[in-house]
Amino acid sequence: MLNMCRSLVVVLALGGAVAACAGDGSRESTGQYIDSATITAKVKSALVQDPQTSALQVNVETFRDTVQLSGFVESQAMKSRAEQVARNVEGVRAVRNDLIVRPKQ
Incomplete structure (x- = not known):
């Protein structure tokens, strides 16, 4: 009986750990988070x-394969070029370009 209770506790603990790694509509799973971090690094590298x-001057964030700049x-040309560079990175599904054009003074 004691062994069965211990086994049940272990199974429940493992189930809880797996559930904690799952994503939902507003959070990424652990795997998705790692994928997003990889895409962010690739986009930053491509921009550099x-x-x-x-x-x-360009901040990059990724959530579920969608990159936000x-x-x-x-200039508008630099804004468009940054979006084009981001779109060409492997794994990027969409780009949200929130860059603001502010000419040098």
Whole structure:
């Protein structure tokens, strides 16, 4: 009987751990979070390597394969280029471009 109770406790604990890793409508699962972090790193790297974008002023966040770009750029061309660079990264399903054009003064 004691062994059965211990087994039940272990099964319930493992079930709870697995449930905690699952995502819902407003949260990512552990696997989705890792995938999003990887995509974010790839997009940032691509922006840094692109000579036409100003990666230091562009913030990148990813949620369920959708990339959000925010921050400031100097021209509409830079805004469009940053979106194009992000879209070309493997794993990106959509891009939300919230960059603000603010010319140098």
